[in-house]
Amino acid sequence: MALALEMKGISKYFASTDVRANDQVDFAVEAGEVHALVGENGAGKTTLMSILYGLVRPDAGEIKVDGQPVQIHRPDDAIRHGIGMVHQHFKLVPSFTVAQSIMLGMEPNRGGFLTPNEENRIVSELAERHGLPVDPKARIRDLPVGMQQRVEILKVLERKAKILVLDEPTAVLTPQEVAELMRVVRNLSQAGFTVIFITHKLLEVVRVADRVTVMRGGRNVGSKAVAETTVPELARMMVGREVLLKVNKAPRQPGPVVFAADDVSVTDVRGFPAVTRVSFEVRAGEIVGIAGVSGNGQTELVEAVTGMRALDGGRLALNAKDATSLSVRQRRNAGLAHIPEDRIHVGLNLETNLDENLIVSRYKLGQFNRAGFLNRRSMRDFAIDVIKRFSIAAAVPGGGISRLSGGNMQKVVIGRELAGEPTFIVANQPTRGLDVGSIEFVHRSLVDARDRGAGILLVSVELEEILALSDRVLVMYRGQIQGEVDPATATEEQIGLLMAGAQPETTAPTA
């Protein structure tokens, strides 16, 4: 078969982060195939595709489309050569309608004046032709993520793309939406389109792709036909060593209740209900997982539990004592630890050094504080101790942390939070954006804390993570707990249905 796309010797060095994001990468895609591009976070997949789409200028390398060498300096050039990209973070204008978004930059017009009716008609026809129904007049900000993604795909199709690049398209979808997307991708490839499908979930590769290219540390480490490879082999190529896909953990030994939410309601930043009348308990020695598509109230629930957002109803209890209106510090003193979702802006202060980051939650203790002055020496000793206990490679006592890798930054957060042996730990998306080695470390740390007797509330949109770690799983949908499942017996479909808002078949009794 003919090559639709050939990239040769592509290199890109980012001075600001000192990363060789692409290193002599060769990448070839045949016409009409679904080609999966896999690799860990930071492997350089997005960079390679941004170069193809003209968003990033490569230091070296050449690109051929349909056998012809092409120069791509800007997205216009890519569009002209039939390349379209659906970005990991959608590039949509929230106040625009579906039709306005799809036609942006190529609006039908009469002498420069807009013709909304014609625009809506074109979009309806386009949607119908590709079997991807949308409402042309709906506003982007009112649409669920799956729909926004569909708008992005239509946007690319309207620009007559022959090669579609989808960057981590499944990261934001429910399992049902993922299945739907897979169907769409297969249909497109049957209709003659070439699809490049970026993911780091290997099961998706097997389900959707014809061929697969694996990237690691900015290099192409091999391309294979999907029929001739296996998930473990791909995992090995991706990580560079054997990976344990399972977390080993002993059966749970639940103790007394360490945290209880009773009929809790919370509103979001705009004042709209985000969590409505949620009740659950976490016992010592268990991990309770909160599954759900992001944006269903998890963020607000975590903020309410950790004291960063006031409740609009209900009560909280920490270690059997009322904690409803305790401040963040009072909750921390009562045994709470918090591994926040956003380690760069919330979890750490990259402007200051390791020592201060590690004691920021305990600087009032006599150990670090002498009549209002910080005791640098004991801070340093504490940092040395945490570095050793949590093996934070590359961290230097008293040194900066802004250049640490994502995995090491998260180790700093975890070191600070777990060093005080908390009784209740809230971990929100603790492994997002981390490499496999760091993910294993985070999982191990959480399981160890559980075995030590801490109760853990784990919030994650990664279903695999929830199932691997949790002793009980609660599924959140539109601010409510849609149901509880047992991770040992539950199937992905079962949880997926709950995540999409279906009623549980057999209501599991709440503890």
Next chain:
Amino acid sequence: MEGFFSVFTIELFNSGIRLATPILLAALGGALCNKAGVLNLALESKMLLGAFLGIVAAYYFGNTYLGILVAVIAGGLLGWLFAFLYHRYQVDLVILAIALNLIILELTVYIMRVLFGQTGSWSDPSIVRVPDIHIPIIQDIPVIGGLLSGYNFFVYLSWAIAITLYVVLYHTTFGRHIRAVGENKEAAETVGINARRIQTLALVLSGMLAALGGAFLSVGHLKLFTRNMSNGRGWTAIAAALFGLNHPIGTFFASLFFGFADAFSVRIQNVTDLPPNLVEILPNFATVLVLVLIALRETVTRSMARSRSRAQIRAAADEKPGPA
């Protein structure tokens, strides 16, 4: 009591319109910049520069309209310089604006002294003020004629620009591209829209509009230049753009509001015995009030939404007893 009500006259309306005009011109520029996602806090100094260059060039060329043209071109060039420094060297627009606001004030006074030996204000008998236009037919209609006719071209031009800007922003492809750039620059760039060009254009146009508003002060409204002639109108214009939600028509009415507040305070000084110092700061109170309203808008809508949500939750709780 009679004295108080006698302030509401056609003259009050006329002077409100006139005082609103420089604010409106600059505010439209500010709104355009906000729509295109570039903050223009230098309206004040671009306006002052326009006032100064407008009258000085009118004096040297012996032609008021050439003077206005020079002012507008200078405002545009200054806007272009902002865009250039911003895009090429990533210079912070806020810092740039603060610097310019400081420099222009001193520079105009300095040049005034060097050229004309004056430090407070300057004028010359040879300078001709822009004449008022009496619209045929309309001027003869009772009341309406008095309200709508008899302003100079600045006033009618500012209305035309407001309407044109509205049509361009909301009914042309180009305007849609501007709004896309302002709301999500990356989204616009990935479909091939040249965001840099659009933002440059917005800064150039807003510089021209602010300078035009300034020229209105020195050769349209009066016939002289005084130190710090813009006197905060550029800042009021920024408030007007925000108050008008950056919509050209909203900005039009917001600017009228500020213009009338100005006219009202002038009028009150003439017909009442209130201490003039107190009355003079009246328009400033109006500005502060509006800014507070703008600042509180988010908070108030949020807390109103929140109390509604709470009521809903309580109502649901009363209906059926909660779980657990």
